[in-house]
Amino acid sequence: MARADFAAGSLFADLRAACRDDWRGYVEHDFVRKLGAGTLPEAAFRRYLGQDYLFLIHFARAYGLAVYKSETLDDMREAAAGLANILDVEVGLHVKYCSEWGLSEAEMARLPEARETMAYTRYVLERGLAGDLLDLWVALAPCVIGYGEIGHRMMRDPTARRDGNRYGAWIEAYGGADYQRVAAAAGAQLDRLFARRGGPARMALLIDTFREATRLETNFWQMGLDAA
Amino acid sequence: MARADFAAGSLFADLRAACRDDWRGYVEHDFVRKLGAGTLPEAAFRRYLGQDYLFLIHFARAYGLAVYKSETLDDMREAAAGLANILDVEVGLHVKYCSEWGLSEAEMARLPEARETMAYTRYVLERGLAGDLLDLWVALAPCVIGYGEIGHRMMRDPTARRDGNRYGAWIEAYGGADYQRVAAAAGAQLDRLFARRGGPARMALLIDTFREATRLETNFWQMGLDAA
């Protein structure tokens, strides 16, 4: 089954298994289901898009932090690639995409930051600053790898529609090969860091971080739905 | 008038004046008015107390950060005094106080952190990490000095009651001379830092920070009320 296979045998899979209910609440959230089925109200999607723009800016900052926290040139290149992906690809894609939805970049930059956006982004950044590079990547994982899982599932889900789905571009962006590679690279980096800085003693705190970030992602979907 | 006099002629007063409506929404919030009048539902107060315990722990971390960010021994002593005040006085007072309300420290330590607590504390910490010591103190000011202003006003407000008010101890804690000194010291430190690191060019960003922190304080009161 697609779901079970995604990232099997990785630290990510262990963290996900340890937070099964919270994880399901996130990747199977109504917002996600409706987006896949093409039934999500446009107001919900527009709210999400605008806040996601603000979110991406802080997420790029988190990758900058990961560059700073790196201990090897390889770590640094991994983080710099994630940063470039956001600044050069995701933000641009977002801006282009949003303009199709009638949201200009200038409008998005002026949006008040929702409490949900603030709670999530500052939690991740602060967790990464207080902890080490492994703590930071674990805090990023529900978003970076989770979006990969959601896209992967939607591409295979018989109840999801792409033809005639006004959100089809979103599904293809995250389910497509390029983003799947980004998610896989993030998972591999997580495993490398765990080999160098992890161990059984750290799992309890890492699970706390992963669960907290997962719940904050869930709140982010809910913020979208609440606008509809 | 007590209100107008509080901290007049200081950077704090300028920041407050620049965010007048948000500030009023915070210091005159229903939670505050009802607490002063003794009519606040106990469930609201209990919710607030439990989250304030978690809040204080992160606020102590912010003072640790201020020690780290200090450039003089005097800055460091100022921040270390704030830290000691939280760890040695406020947390203890909180624990003692909460036990009278039937909340043990062990119970509070196990409370899930509310989204409002998380948004506020991580915003302040992250703002202080990304910016300098002045940014950090400005992010702390709505709480540290604002509680002083609220306590100061309640001690003078003819519509506030202390006799027979079950929240009288709270009012005396923040309106009393000890806390008023803490708030005044924080205001003086803000002015010193502005003289050394500030200037007109920085006001726009400092006001943004002050306003954001003020709104997050307002959300914190609301979280209490919502529990009633």
Add this chain to the structure above:
Amino acid sequence: MARADFAAGSLFADLRAACRDDWRGYVEHDFVRKLGAGTLPEAAFRRYLGQDYLFLIHFARAYGLAVYKSETLDDMREAAAGLANILDVEVGLHVKYCSEWGLSEAEMARLPEARETMAYTRYVLERGLAGDLLDLWVALAPCVIGYGEIGHRMMRDPTARRDGNRYGAWIEAYGGADYQRVAAAAGAQLDRLFARRGGPARMALLIDTFREATRLETNFWQMGLDAA
């Protein structure tokens, strides 16, 4: 005169003017003069090259930190460009260049870090962490813009030789148009940040930072010479 024109009318020029003697000690250091004249002992250059490789890795981390500390997408892109320049251009150029000098990347990665390398890199990083984005860029400026000034002068200096100078490639790398653009962009970013976060009150501390970083650069040249 080439010297006087470089970056005239900028914050950089003001900082340089405030530290005139220290600045001269850096940009006119014996290491620099001899490199320009082609008379620098190879052992000195080789020592410099190896430590500069370690230095660049930490400098890339400083640009990661600048991405994290950014408050606008433009700040972030500026810092990300600096980061990419180091990771994609300078490190590669360095490795290629060093291999011509008989130093492999693997050898360089194993070199013990000299005290001078450590003092300089950690000073810059820590200054940037304790202060704000302006403090960080000022700490970076003696290196980033200073190398531009040194290259610029060498290209115009009648006593410098490029033909038959075994260090000609170094001179062309830093005096050439590509690096001159990097240095000019860093100067412009410094001015933008000063407009947003600076002011007369901050000059004293910014000058301290600039002077300290300049002296640490001078120590870095001296470390090279001491190996000869």
Add this chain to the structure above:
Amino acid sequence: MARADFAAGSLFADLRAACRDDWRGYVEHDFVRKLGAGTLPEAAFRRYLGQDYLFLIHFARAYGLAVYKSETLDDMREAAAGLANILDVEVGLHVKYCSEWGLSEAEMARLPEARETMAYTRYVLERGLAGDLLDLWVALAPCVIGYGEIGHRMMRDPTARRDGNRYGAWIEAYGGADYQRVAAAAGAQLDRLFARRGGPARMALLIDTFREATRLETNFWQMGLDAA
């Protein structure tokens, strides 16, 4: 034997064992031997004292950072106690002590920071910022616990003299019961953090950090000797 017993069975003992030669170079440095024997030139001691004052200020900042990086109220109290020990006891003792050696606090505050002081303090702070609380405490350990070991050994060393030794007050400060408790508490905190955040995978990097900090301490003694 006193030496073997100090902190036996702890993470500190494992780190020390992994860096045996570097450790010996530090705790048996000529500066230390001569101080113990009372034969250290006064100029060396005076140089050390002045720089140690600057060092302590940055070390206090490192304890502030440890408060910030804490994940429990107990971690925070441990770090806050270390901070208070420096600000309230060590700095004061230092100032009093230095005045007996003809160095006023105002003079010390104006001293240029030696390269050795800068390299050591910024390395520790930056290591702590890039890594987690365990990395930070490991970077602090050669100083905090190492001084305890040096004082402990001097109190028992038949070749060390305290009667008529002009450095007797230094020996008693670090060999005395109060400081021995500070060192023991730091060792216990290290063990607690390793239980929660450590594991075999992390030892290689922790040993690197411990060795680097030990060498930087050795450089600090040497800076004192070089002034004689």
